[in-house]
Amino acid sequence: MTAFRSVAVIGAGAWGTALATVAARAGRSVMLWARNADHAARIASTRDNPRLPGVRLAPDILVTSDLAEASRAEMLLIATPAQHLRGVVNIVATHATAAVPIIACAKGVEHGTHRFMTEIIAEAAPHAIPAILSGPSFADDVARGLPTAVTLAAKDEALASALVQALGSATFRPYHTTDVRGVEIGGAAKNVLAIAVGISVGRKLGASAQAALTTRGFAELSRLGRALGARSETLTGLSGLGDLILTCSSPQSRNFALGLALGRGEPRPAGKLAEGESTAPVLIELAASQNVEMPVSEAVASILSGRSTIDAAISGLLTRPFKAEE
Numbered sequence: 642m643t644a645f646r647s648v649a650v651i652g653a654g655a656w657g658t659a660l661a662t663v664a665a666r667a668g669r670s671v672m673l674w675a676r677n678a679d680h681a682a683r684i685a686s687t688r689d690n691p692r693l694p695g696v697r698l699a700p701d702i703l704v705t706s707d708l709a710e711a712s713r714a715e716m717l718l719i720a721t722p723a724q725h726l727r728g729v730v731n732i733v734a735t736h737a738t739a740a741v742p743i744i745a746c747a748k749g750v751e752h753g754t755h756r757f758m759t760e761i762i763a764e765a766a767p768h769a770i771p772a773i774l775s776g777p778s779f780a781d782d783v784a785r786g787l788p789t790a791v792t793l794a795a796k797d798e799a800l801a802s803a804l805v806q807a808l809g810s811a812t813f814r815p816y817h818t819t820d821v822r823g824v825e826i827g828g829a830a831k832n833v834l835a836i837a838v839g840i841s842v843g844r845k846l847g848a849s850a851q852a853a854l855t856t857r858g859f860a861e862l863s864r865l866g867r868a869l870g871a872r873s874e875t876l877t878g879l880s881g882l883g884d885l886i887l888t889c890s891s892p893q894s895r896n897f898a899l900g901l902a903l904g905r906g907e908p909r910p911a912g913k914l915a916e917g918e919s920t921a922p923v924l925i926e927l928a929a930s931q932n933v934e935m936p937v938s939e940a941v942a943s944i945l946s947g948r949s950t951i952d953a954a955i956s957g958l959l960t961r962p963f964k965a966e967e
């Protein structure tokens with residue numbers, strides 16, 4: 642199996658920048674692609690990306706706006722927002738070498754198609770090998786070299802293990818698995834649930850409610866996961882419960898921070914991508930198609946769409962019939 646000497650990170654937001662840093666630390670030759678040429682030139686000369694302030698890019702990371710050039714790397718990490726992954730992979734596919742691993746690093750589900758990230762890669766780049774990287778890891782922590790552990794999934798175990806070897810280092814510890822769908826479900830669902838928990842904290846409902854919502858959120862994430870064939874160890878692992886704990890407990894999470902602002906009745910944080918917002922309606926549609934109940938996620942979807950006020954949604958959760966815990 643190839644040693645994956647060269648890595649391209651597609652998408653120079655906070656996460657893409659952190660991942661470029663990770664790959665360089667792991668000894669790869671790294672190219673970071675930004676869609677805007679001026680943005681790419683500015684990052685290349687200042688070694689600083691305003692999307693991840695305070696982090697200095699290693700001198701050997703090349704920054705480009707040439708997607709054809711970036712697509713020729715031996716391993717590709719796609720770190721654009723989930724709803725833009727298909728558009729980028731459509732172009733990447735016309736330049737990439739056959740059987741190149743394309744690792745989705747976004748967390749979400751595509752609008753309209755209900756496709757998970759690796760399904761989009763399989764459709765848009767049929768000769769590539771799709772994989773997914775997810776887990777509890779804030780870009781800022783990762784880029785600063787604080788200890789983090791994540792999950793990397795690919796259908797082929799030997800490949801998943803090789804990708805982990807190529808990206809891992811003392812402070813960035815990927816675990817590998819073949820449960821691709823399980824990893825995707827955890828990352829997509831936790832963002833929506835973090836908005837719910839942020840709302841409850843913003844409304845000052847207390848630490849007990851925060852724990853209850855996080856736990857009942859995990860119950861619904863797990864129900865959907867089981868319905869879609871995820872393994873239980875994935876759901877309770879880093880990319881499931883692990884990421885849920887992180888994002889439901891820290892205002893560093895943009896999804897939690899969005900919920901906090903909504904709960905407090907404050908303006909939403911400007912310029913901060915909260916993927917749970919675009920995932921919520923798709924997640925609900927997906928759950929309905931599987932006859933899976935996701936009341937916490939439904940409450941978030943109805944608040945975000947304006948179908949319900951925060952207080953009505955909370956009261957809806959509090960007046961649900963009592964039931965057995967599962």
Ligand SMILES: NC(=O)C1=CN([C@@H]2O[C@H](COP(=O)(O)OP(=O)(O)OC[C@H]3O[C@@H](n4cnc5c(N)ncnc54)[C@H](OP(=O)(O)O)[C@@H]3O)[C@@H](O)[C@H]2O)C=CC1
Nearest residue numbers: 653654655656657720721722723725747748779780914916
């Ligand atoms: N931040 C984090 O801690 C983590 C984020 N993630 C996930 O990574 C994904 C990206 O998040 P993050 O990097 O934080 O977000 P940011 O908002 O920081 O960056 C998004 C990046 O995507 C680019 N982009 C936006 N639209 C397009 C498009 N149509 N085509 C190509 N590129 C586009 C933006 O370009 P431009 O700058 O030109 O607008 C920007 O570089 C999300 O799915 C998120 O859930 C996962 C783990 C951790």
Ligand SMILES: O=C(CO)COP(=O)(O)O
Nearest residue numbers: 776777778779894895896
């Ligand atoms: O996915 C993340 C941490 O694992 C980042 O969370 P936010 O997108 O909510 O900031």
